Amino acid sequence: MSVRDVVQAAAGALGESTYIEDVFSTYLYTGNSSTQTITNGIDLAGEGGLVWIKSRSQTTWHRLVTTTLGNNNDLSSNSTAGLDSNNIVNSFNSNGFTLNTGNDTNINTYTYASWTFRKAEKFFDVVTYTGNGVAGRQIPHNLGSVPGCIIIKQTDSTGYWGVYHRSLPNDGNGVESQSLLLNSTTNAGGFGMLDIHANQTSEYFQTKRGTAGDWNTNGATYVAYLFAHDAGGFGDDGNQNVISCGSYTGNGISTGPTVTLGYEPQWLLIKKSSVSGTSWTILDNMRGLSYTGNLNELLPNVSNAENSLIQSSGVFPTATGFSINTSNGVFNESSSTYIYIAIRRGPMKTPESGTEVFSANSYTSAPSSGTQVSTGFPVDMQIKRENQPSPTTKDNYAVSRLTGVSSNTTNSGSYLLTNSTQAETATGAYTRYWNNTGFQTSSNDQGNPYVYWSFGRAPGFFDVVCYTGTGVARTVSHNLGVVPEMMIVKCRNVGYSWTVYTQPTGNGNTILLNGDGSAGGSNLWNYTSPTDSVFSVGSAANINGSGNTFVAYLFATCPGVSKVGSYTGTAATQQINCGFTGGARFVLIKRTDSTGDWYVWDSARGIVAGNDPYLRLNSTAAEVTNTDYVDTYSAGFEISSTAPAAINANGGTFIFLAIA
DSSP states (O other): OOHHHHHHHHHHHTTOOSSGGGTEEEEEEEOOSSOEEEEOSOOHHHHOEEEEEEESSSOOOOEEEETTTOTTOBBOTTOOOOOBOOOOEEEEETTEEEEOSSSTTSOTTOEEEEEEEEOBTTTEEEEEEEOOOOTTOEEEOOOSSOOSEEEEEESSSOOOOEEEETTSOBOTTSSOBOEEETTSOOOOBOOSOBOOGGGOOSSEEEBOSSSOGGGSOTTOEEEEEEEOOSOOOBSTTSOBOOEEEEEEEOOSSSSOOEEEOSSOEEEEEEEEOSSSSOOOEEEETTTTOSSSSEEEEBOTTSOOOOEEEEGGGSEEEETTEEEEOOOSHHHHOTTOEEEEEEEEOSOOSOOSSGGGTEEEEEESSOOOTTOEEEOSSOOSEEEEEEOOBTTOOOOEEEEEGGGOBOOSSSOBBOBEETTOOOOOBSOOTTBOOOOSSEEEOOTTTTTSOEEEEEEOOBTTTEEEEEEEOOSSOEEEEOOOSSOOSEEEEEESSSOOOOEEEETTTOTTEEEETTSOOOOEEOOTTTTOOOOSSEEEEOSOHHHHOTTOEEEEEEEOOBTTTEEEEEEEOOSSOEEEEOSOSSOOSEEEEEESSSOOOOEEEETTTOOSSSOOOBEETTOOOOBBOSOOOEEEETTEEEEOTTOOHHHHOTTOEEEEEEEO
């Protein structure tokens, strides 16, 4: 057992959590009208929490089920109705929950989103209580920090969903905090909910000092959902925030306000609080919270199916928060106030196995369109290639979650070509239904042989960053958590070459991914090496042109998982030690002192003692199957003596990326 496992086990024994992926999950699924188990890694059986489910494809009620109220009972955020017994959840499990049959959360072919919040200090808590009609009542909780937001609902009768939020003002008389109604589009007002902010503590929340209101009626029963705010308690050092309850003011222009959280969000709840008429909105990165593409919103106060907005009319996540890129009133009406709850993107854990973050899938004849391909993790970036043998020539398609992929069972999404300078193509049938465990094959794939290289973002291994150029040398934030050793950058809106930084070639050189040339002198990186939080770019148009949009793929050496390195050719057989125990499943090699292609091997097509098929990221050339240039080696990979100069020239210099 590793040190990290010991720490996690100890934390779990105390009922606490260290990482966001242990306490929150957005999980997409398709109903089957039969008992269905959702495995999202959240311990609901042992720790308790909330499961919130909504159909994406159909008009159905939001269903909220908590361990506190029991798996057979639910509430609906779009209704004032009290507790209902729809038997939505069959059981709360140690790694998720199991759905029952015969209800609107598991109808055959309907698509759904589920959000699971585990009870954990400094993140989330659920409290039930019986009203006593006494103003100023103090109700204990176990959040371990001052709540940033509290949502309360009467369970034994009809009643509004009251929302307390730390960003809403106190009333003019100092009696209560203004509040909102989750089941309504009304603006913030005095709904007789909770006392002023100063009277909410890390141990209890306090009802209004005036009349008891609708949230402490004598004899009535209630449930309260409590959300923390910037309370720390997470990450390896226990000091990182994972949830924030804040606000921003709209400016009414297309370049709207930017919110700084200190992390990239994966889930947002947003509501215009100062003016009536606007719904609550839930956004998440599994359904399209990205830098481009469609923004798919679900509205807690109505039963509507998912609404797809053009992302230019929405919200962009950044490495340190999110930005508003619209002038519409939903997110950015001039001078209006908006409140939000933001939850940090995971994972926060450093991976310990390559299978946690990388998958190679190859088919001699791809399955029919819509076939689910399992990777075992949510894919964040993928390169796909039709790998028919000579003389067929095909492009290499690069797609990523942040630049817009399909989270639905339809073909859509944008792509770039690693073998071309071509700008991003905004739509195409190249992505389909990226969910928690893999992806579906698209209509373009069916019947043809394809290889898919899928990568998951994780600290110490891989990160994806989108940014907009300024034309002035600058730094760009990232969340890799360590110093990037390889950075691959492409301008998305203009047809420039792909530029590559590697630690072995240094910050004064660049390699082109879409070419076969050697590393050449360049100021693209502003002659500054990256750090564990930022990388530097110069003023050139192809790396930082004013108004141009870019995507950057960042890789690092993660012990036992990946290795970014270099070697000197010998023209003889040599073993490249990557620190692995079961050999490399993916190998990318490029010569840097002279010409040479970007060669790719993977274990799905074969890294064996005999012939090993290879493809080239910079080329449309067909797969080559009759060569033996790379062989198996338990600690990494082996370069054969038969390899050409582009792979093993005596005295030549080479860079590589290997993944276990």
